[in-house]
Amino acid sequence: MTEGLGQVLLVIILLGPGLFLWGVLVAARKPRDGGSKWIGGVMMFLSASFMGFLYWAYNLIFSSSYAKGRVLRLRGRARVARRALGEGWVDGVVPEVAGLTPWQRTVLGEAWRYSASLEHASVPAFAKLSLKLTALGAPSELIEACHLAALDEVRHARRCFALARAYAGLPWTAGAIPELGQQRPQPPSPEAGDDWARLVRGSLLDGCLGEGVASRVASEGASRASDPVVRETLSVIAEDEARHAELAWDVIAFALERGGGKAKQALRQSLEALEAQRTPALPRIPGVDEGFLARNGVLPQAELGQLMEECIQRTRTRAAALVGTSVRLAS
Numbered sequence: 001m002t003e004g005l006g007q008v009l010l011v012i013i014l015l016g017p018g019l020f021l022w023g024v025l026v027a028a029r030k031p032r033d034g035g036s037k038w039i040g041g042v043m044m045f046l047s048a049s050f051m052g053f054l055y056w057a058y059n060l061i062f063s064s065s066y067a068k069g070r071v072l073r074l075r076g077r078a079r080v081a082r083r084a085l086g087e088g089w090v091d092g093v094v095p096e097v098a099g100l101t102p103w104q105r106t107v108l109g110e111a112w113r114y115s116a117s118l119e120h121a122s123v124p125a126f127a128k129l130s131l132k133l134t135a136l137g138a139p140s141e142l143i144e145a146c147h148l149a150a151l152d153e154v155r156h157a158r159r160c161f162a163l164a165r166a167y168a169g170l171p172w173t174a175g176a177i178p179e180l181g182q183q184r185p186q187p188p189s190p191e192a193g194d195d196w197a198r199l200v201r202g203s204l205l206d207g208c209l210g211e212g213v214a215s216r217v218a219s220e221g222a223s224r225a226s227d228p229v230v231r232e233t234l235s236v237i238a239e240d241e242a243r244h245a246e247l248a249w250d251v252i253a254f255a256l257e258r259g260g261g262k263a264k265q266a267l268r269q270s271l272e273a274l275e276a277q278r279t280p281a282l283p284r285i286p287g288v289d290e291g292f293l294a295r296n297g298v299l300p301q302a303e304l305g306q307l308m309e310e311c312i313q314r315t316r317t318r319a320a321a322l323v324g325t326s327v328r329l330a331s
């Protein structure tokens with residue numbers, strides 16, 4: 001980051017809290033009159049809105065489509081652990097950081113911290129899948145594969161946190177996921193269907209597609225990454241995520257065999273949901289170009305969209321063959 005850009009960003013970040021404090025002082029000024037109270041209130045409202053916008057923009061940029069694996073869904077919402085500093089989720093690997101500017105290190109640190117949070121959330125996601133499969137009487141091979149996949153995700157999370165820590169210079173680790181402990185048995189909504197339908201839908205979207213995309217994105221990222229540690233990390237993730245995607249296809253095969261017509265019907269309906277899984281176009285991250293990101297294993301937006309599209313079409317074709325439905329490929 002150039003020094004000028006750093007100063008501009010610092011001013012932008014401090015603008016919200018500064019304006020808010022000013023507003024508080026104006027509203028509390030003595031003698032208190034209606035005018036100063038009103039102006040102070042407007043200043044506080046504007047600064048709170050501005051800070052909210054900054055937070056939204058920050059999340060939009062830094063939660064862009066880096067490799068995703070199996071998503072932890074609780075009551076229909078994707079969840080990850082809270083941000084936390086400390087030990088516990090790290091391995092001993094360190095990438096080369098010499099020559100990177102503070103802003104480049106911040107961007108890469110945030111990208112890897114985001115990936116780490118998703119990898120970490122995949123661990124309980126597989127634990128949940130194992131419980132569900134056991135409840136449905138799945139064979140031992142599927143349960144075993146589920147637990148092995150969870151162990152893969154533990155390794156992915158440790159490595160991604162290690163990279164995030166090295167780039168950011170902060171000891172990032174996984175915090176709590178309080179929502180996991182607040183789960184109450186809830187009657188499923190009629191749209192979600194029965195256990196078989198939910199299993200099929202989740203396996204197709206989060207497993208076959210989500211982990212299939214994660215594998216392709218990691219594989220492409222590995223082919224561009226110049227740092228040997230990043231390259232090795234992404235290669236291992238690519239291989240493991242491809243295996244997890246195959247596990248999801250095995251789960252669907254089990255559901256079709258044991259779940260009967262309802263599972264088949266759910267798979268047909270899930271084909272339509274695949275279309276909604278497009279990668280949104282996101283703003284560019286200021287201060288770093290796409291070439292720099294690619295050399296560090298982060299693919300440009302356009303390529304992410306293209307990979308997603310290819311994976312959607314491939315997943316549709318394979319799923320349609322299982323239910324004997326013909327698919328019209330998007331041009």
Ligand SMILES: [Fe+2]
Pocket residue numbers: 069070122153211240241244
């Ligand atoms: Fe995975």
Ligand SMILES: [Fe+2]
Pocket residue numbers: 069070119122152153156237241
């Ligand atoms: Fe993973």
